[in-house]
Amino acid sequence: MTTPVCTSASNAATPATQTLSFASYTSYPSFASYVKARRPVLLRTARSLTANPSDAEDLLQTALTKTYVAWERIEDHRALDGYVRRALLNTRTSQWRKRKVDEFVCDELPEPEGTPVGDPAEHQVLHDAMWRAIMKLPARQRAMVVLRYYEDLSEVQTAEVLGVSVGTVKSAVSRALGKLREDPELVLAR
Numbered sequence: 531m532t533t534p535v536c537t538s539a540s541n542a543a544t545p546a547t548q549t550l551s552f553a554s555y556t557s558y559p560s561f562a563s564y565v566k567a568r569r570p571v572l573l574r575t576a577r578s579l580t581a582n583p584s585d586a587e588d589l590l591q592t593a594l595t596k597t598y599v600a601w602e603r604i605e606d607h608r609a610l611d612g613y614v615r616r617a618l619l620n621t622r623t624s625q626w627r628k629r630k631v632d633e634f635v636c637d638e639l640p641e642p643e644g645t646p647v648g649d650p651a652e653h654q655v656l657h658d659a660m661w662r663a664i665m666k667l668p669a670r671q672r673a674m675v676v677l678r679y680y681e682d683l684s685e686v687q688t689a690e691v692l693g694v695s696v697g698t699v700k701s702a703v704s705r706a707l708g709k710l711r712e713d714p715e716l717v718l719a720r
Contacts, residue, residue, distance in 0.1 A: 561601055564610060565594060572614055579622045589625075593617035663713040671706035678703055 569590075576586040576593070596617045597610070604613060664672055670692075677688045678699070685703075689696045710716060 560607070561598055564607075568611065568614075572611070572618070575615055576618055579618060589618060589621055592621050596621070659715045660710075663710050663716050666713070667706050667709060671702050671709075674699055674702050675706045675710075 572593075573586060573590050576590040577583060580586045580589055593614055594617075597604075597614050600613075604610065664675060667675065673692060674688055677683045677691060678685070683691065685696050685699045689699045692699070
């Protein structure tokens with residue numbers, strides 16, 4: 531249930547059934563103008579905090595409601611955007627903490643039936659073909675490929691180990707990968 535904070539800028543009289551906290555905006559004429567002027571910017575901020583545009587609108591509505599309630603206590607109206615952003619963030623954090631998590635304790639972990647497992651023989655054939663293709667590379671390129679992809683070193687670390695520049699590592703690895711892509715044994719394995 532969301533209560534509109536600002537439905538229009540008119541100062542029409544409120545119905546008698548409406549509560550005092552959301553009376554007409556005559557008590558806060560600058561609030562309506564603030565919302566009218568800053569709503570698109572604040573909505574973008576709310577959208578960055580949520581994945582769903584509808585949730586972002588609800589989040590902004592809630593934050594504006596909190597701002598409306600605290601309007602008299604806000605001393606520096608030049609810092610309103612910061613106040614509303616903090617209200618957005620605090621509201622989103624509260625929503626996140628209150629979310630329902632559907633996790634249940636059970637005796638056994640559910641395993642999917644018939645999980646397809648690759649054939650180990652095919653995996654070994656591909657592994658052997660890859661090593662044969664790597665062994666065809668020149669020694670320097672082979673060393674760089676092994677350090678980068680098998681030893682998982684960064685380009686900078688590989689350059690330090692081999693005593694070459696980072697640019698040399700980048701170009702040599704690029705050429706080596708090009709040769710591996712063209713290797714007929716690996717092309718057939720794809």
